[in-house]
Amino acid sequence: MEQHxxxxxxxxxxxxxxxxxxxxxxxxxxxxxxxxxxxxxRASAEAIEQSRQSIxxxxxxxxxxxxxxxxxxxxxxxxxxxxxxxxxxxxKRDRIITTTIEHPSIIETVKYLKSRGYKxxxxxxxxxxxxxxxTFKRLLGEDVxxxxxxxxxxxxxxxxxxxxxxxxxxxxxxxxxxDATQAIGKIEVSMRKxxxxxxxxxxxxxxxxxxxxxxxxxxxxxxTPLVHGGHQEGGRRAGTYNxxxxxxxxxxxxxxxxxxxxxxxxxxxxxxxxxxxxxxRIPNVVVNGNQQHCLPGTLDVSFPHAEGESxxxxxxxxxxxxxxxxxxxxxxxxxxxxLLASGVDIELAHGSIRFSFGRYNTADDVAYVxxxxxxxxxxxxxxxxx
Amino acid sequence: xxxxxxxxxYTPVVKDHFMNPRNTWKEGEDFQADxxxxxxxxxxxxxxxxxxxxxxxxxxxxxxxxxxxxxxxxSTSMMSEMAIGLTLKEAYNLTPAxxxxxxxxxxxxxxxxxxxxxxxxxxxxxxxxEKQGRENPFKKHVAKIICECKSVTDVQIEDLVxxxxxxxxxxxxxxxxxxxxxxxxxxxxxxxxxxxxHIYNV
Numbered sequence: 001m002e003q004h005x006x007x008x009x010x011x012x013x014x015x016x017x018x019x020x021x022x023x024x025x026x027x028x029x030x031x032x033x034x035x036x037x038x039x040x041x042r043a044s045a046e047a048i049e050q051s052r053q054s055i056x057x058x059x060x061x062x063x064x065x066x067x068x069x070x071x072x073x074x075x076x077x078x079x080x081x082x083x084x085x086x087x088x089x090x091x092k093r094d095r096i097i098t099t100t101i102e103h104p105s106i107i108e109t110v111k112y113l114k115s116r117g118y119k120x121x122x123x124x125x126x127x128x129x130x131x132x133x134x135t136f137k138r139l140l141g142e143d144v145x146x147x148x149x150x151x152x153x154x155x156x157x158x159x160x161x162x163x164x165x166x167x168x169x170x171x172x173x174x175x176x177x178x179d180a181t182q183a184i185g186k187i188e189v190s191m192r193k194x195x196x197x198x199x200x201x202x203x204x205x206x207x208x209x210x211x212x213x214x215x216x217x218x219x220x221x222x223x224t225p226l227v228h229g230g231h232q233e234g235g236r237r238a239g240t241y242n243x244x245x246x247x248x249x250x251x252x253x254x255x256x257x258x259x260x261x262x263x264x265x266x267x268x269x270x271x272x273x274x275x276x277x278x279x280x281r282i283p284n285v286v287v288n289g290n291q292q293h294c295l296p297g298t299l300d301v302s303f304p305h306a307e308g309e310s311x312x313x314x315x316x317x318x319x320x321x322x323x324x325x326x327x328x329x330x331x332x333x334x335x336x337x338x339l340l341a342s343g344v345d346i347e348l349a350h351g352s353i354r355f356s357f358g359r360y361n362t363a364d365d366v367a368y369v370x371x372x373x374x375x376x377x378x379x380x381x382x383x384x385x386x
Numbered sequence: 387x388x389x390x391x392x393x394x395x396y397t398p399v400v401k402d403h404f405m406n407p408r409n410t411w412k413e414g415e416d417f418q419a420d421x422x423x424x425x426x427x428x429x430x431x432x433x434x435x436x437x438x439x440x441x442x443x444x445x446x447x448x449x450x451x452x453x454x455x456x457x458x459x460x461s462t463s464m465m466s467e468m469a470i471g472l473t474l475k476e477a478y479n480l481t482p483a484x485x486x487x488x489x490x491x492x493x494x495x496x497x498x499x500x501x502x503x504x505x506x507x508x509x510x511x512x513x514x515x516e517k518q519g520r521e522n523p524f525k526k527h528v529a530k531i532i533c534e535c536k537s538v539t540d541v542q543i544e545d546l547v548x549x550x551x552x553x554x555x556x557x558x559x560x561x562x563x564x565x566x567x568x569x570x571x572x573x574x575x576x577x578x579x580x581x582x583x584h585i586y587n588v
Contacts, residue, residue, distance in 0.1 A: 055412075307431065309455035313395075313404065327431045327456030335431065347428040383410050383455040385424075385433045 010358030051250025075200035075215035128290035129158030157298025158291030208252030397490035421514025535567030
């Protein structure tokens with residue numbers, strides 16, 4: 001049975017662009033090991049270098065600063081592992097600053113490192129999810145080795161002032177990392193302008209393949225491989241090259257760069273159309289996150305007296321795919337730590353829904369959601385305790 | 387298009403009760419409740435209200451309201467179907483496991499969503515008896531569930547400690563599986579264990 005599918009979970013992952021699918025498919029004939037000296041190996045190596053150029057051009061860095069990884073989680077782990085080694089080797093800078101709303105690949109790494117005795121401060125954010133700069137400035141000091149702050153948040157879409165954070169951090173001699181995974185293809189991400197030393201990104205968040213990502217590292221920044229065992233990536237990341245996916249992420253990067261401004265404006269207009277529609281049609285809703293500094297395709301809304309998982313599943317029945325910050329959908333008893341850290345009331349966090357737009361969404365999708373969502377909320381509220 | 391929509395997170399029975407909940411109270415409906423039970427909280431992500439009508443010491447009719455996820459809604463709905471027609475005593479002895487079984491099972495991390503229904507029902511019966519100025523003959527006979535996820539009761543723990551089958555907390559956990567899902571009961575179980583050991587001097 002053909003069902004109407006409205007995919008509004010693009011912050012979770014995106015479908016591959018047709019050009020990417022074609023490129024990945026064609027790249028499968030490049031079976032030579034890119035590390036081999038013979039012709040087939042060189043053909044693979046050349047395709048990889050082209051992709052590296054496309055990534056460098058997208059994030060405004062030099063091609064030799066691009067290290068391919070299995071994704072942003074690996075890239076993030078690599079950065080923390082580099083700093084851990086610096087500290088283990090006796091660096092007098094032995095403290096890390098990050099925030100309370102980072103991606104789990106950082107939050108969990110921080111928990112792990114703390115359990116091993118490393119000093120890490122998690123800077124709080126304000127009620128819109130923006131870093132509290134006053135506290136951040138107080139946390140900074142000559143003993144800080146690394147500052148790691150995400151560019152844009154995956155749940156509420158809040159964009160951080162990375163340029164300012166970089167300048168403040170560099171002033172005390174700390175290195176700066178940003179996880180730009182959610183920002184790529186949605187807003188301008190320039191390593192040079194942001195002034196960061198490390199930047200993580202992931203292919204599948206901007207219509208590239210899954211299982212491929214990048215850690216961009218400034219030439220002068222310290223580096224230690226997380227994965228040992230080979231000379232690939234200048235000795236920075238071992239493992240036989242995933243040629244097809246590297247080709248795919250390169251094509252995705254080219255597309256992202258070419259369409260950046262238009263895509264940004266389109267996503268924002270769809271997002272705003274939905275936000276206004278929801279506010280007009282559904283009483284008592286709360287829009288979460290920062291409405292001024294926000295990733296263009298992200299809309300996080302809380303519906304008091306309607307629980308998130310129930311909303312998600314009723315929407316799913318109508319073919320609308322979203323995500324929720326509710327505890328019930330997470331498998332834990334706690335709702336989204338991002339929402340709680342942003343000061344969202346726990347009851348509102350349980351009833352939060354994230355709509356995340358992408359390249360393939362249209363105004364018709366918004367109209368469909370605006371037709372299906374109000375009766376769902378009404379129904380759940382009628383069934384709910386008052 | 388692949389048929390992925392058929393792969394649902396819950397059983398078909400849960401889905402049916404979630405999509406078509408039975409016995410919900412509708413705005414404006416004049417339901418004269420003889421007893422009302424409220425449990426849970428919005429902050430915890432699930433809250434429930436049960437209203438019962440009692441006739442000849444049987445649950446004659448029941449209405450409910452639930453704030454919660456699909457398993458909470460489906461559990462309340464299933465409980466409402468099971469409870470109507472039961473004697474107060476039978477209703478008082480409904481357990482989360484009976485509701486979960488009737489639903490064809492719930493994912494393990496969802497067990498806690500099914501434990502409010504029977505509690506709310508008991509609270510409604512308590513409320514009814516209190517309003518009637520009657521003794522509550524069920525309360526003292528009913529074992530209290532300590533581990534909600536695995537439905538382990540205080541009476542069960544008492545028996546296992548008393549008989550010497552559970553000499554340590556680890557043995558108790560091996561037998562009952564208490565605290566293996568959400569883990570919230572661990573402290574209470576540990577306290578009870580110590581108390582029973584003291585009482586029975588084992």
